[in-house]
Amino acid sequence: MVALATAESDEQLLSRAVADLVxxxxxxxxxxxLQHGGAIHVSSIVGARTRSIDGLVVQSERGLGGRALVEKRPxxxxxxxxxxxxxxDYDRAILGEGISTLFAVPVMVSGEARGVIYCGSWSEAPVGDVVARPALGVAAELATELRVREEVSRRVSRLPSSGDGLVSRAREELRETYAELRSIAATVQDDLLRERLEHLERKLAALTRDDAVDASLxxxxxxxxxxxxxLACAALGATNSEIGADLRLKEATVKSYLASAMAKLDASTRHAAVMKARRAGILP
Known part of the structure; x- marks a missing residue:
């Protein structure tokens, strides 16, 4: 079975998001x-002065985070x-840390609350756009990483293999996942998140490469x-308008990028460009 080596765990992604909140x-x-069995199991804490929050488990509908979890809103x-x-229910933990103002944001993945991230202060501090916007941004970025990681892992875990490498159907599914991942990364504004998504892309692309890659190309x-x-979208047979919708580009812009790629690849058709890009190891 093929696996994404050294992929970050959900807990590691969460820890980075909590650090970003501060x-x-x-x-x-x-x-x-993250949410497990209808409860939020707090596993990452940054900036606390006491240990009162350690090991906190918040049940759905209980406390501020439990409400955010079931209502699917901050x-x-x-x-x-x-x-x-x-x-x-959790006054001993929250007030024990001395928290006065608390903001809880659910992490929404495909319409489901996968967890909750909190930020708080030891004095009353109204949460305006200056705080809410970056907190919502952190939650959205974490949700994107979880969604991409889960989808890639799900697809890769289902792929059969043979003595000659990935079978044709499996290879095409990996290529589809690669194109979807690039379309998601293309719409992300945060540079660090985009870099992490691109790191996943490179791992995914490497899974389908074989000895046919031409190093000189x-x-x-x-x-x-x-x-x-x-080109990754075109490799799946998508039309220019479909590519534009996926990448949030105008159709004319798609044509321009495609023409430029074909010129660099010295290819007269998009099919030939895709084939040459694969031989060069640019596409999976």
């Missing part, structure tokens, strides 16, 4: 957990101690990221 919202303490308590809209041909995006 850096980007400037709230002093942040923590978060929840805020400016004065947590006196908040009337939530249960106070690899060194001579240099496509831009956008040219590669367009």
């Amino acid at each position: 850096a980007r919202t400037r709230f002093p303490v942040a923590f978060g957990g 929840r805020m308590a400016v004065d947590y101690r006196r908040a009337r809209s939530i249960t106070h 690899s060194s001579d041909i240099h496509l831009t990221p956008r040219e590669t995006d367009v």
Whole structure:
């Protein structure tokens, strides 16, 4: 069975997101957990002054995070101690840390809340756009990474293999996943997240390469990221309008990128360009 070697775990992705919360919202303490069995298991904490949050398990509908989990939307308590809209099952943990203002954001993956990330302060601090926007951004980026990682892992885990490498059907499914991954990365604004997605792309592309790759072509041909995006979609038989919709580009722009890629590959048709890009190891 093929596997994505050294892929980050969900917990590692969560830990990075929690660290990003502190850096980007400037709230002093942040923590978060993924959902298992209807409960949030807090596994990452940054900036805490005590150990009161350690090992916290938040049940759905309970507390601020439990409400965010079931309602699938952010929840805020400016004065947590006196908040009337939530249960106070976890006061020992939250108030024990001295948190006054708490903001909880669900991590939504394919319409389901996969976890909750929190940021808080030890004094009352209304959560305006300056805090809410980056916190929502961190949650969205984490959701994107989880969704991409799960989809790639799901597809790769189902792939059969034979003595001659991946069978034809499996290879085509990997190519489809590669194109989808590039289309997602192309719409991401955060540079670090895009780099991590591109790292996954390279691993995925390597799974389908074989001895047919021509090293001399690899060194001579240099496509831009956008040219590669367009060609990867074209390799699946997508039309220019379909490619434009996937990559959020105008159809005329797609034609321009495709023409440029074909010129660099010295190919007269998109099919020939795809074949040459595969021989060069640019596409899986």
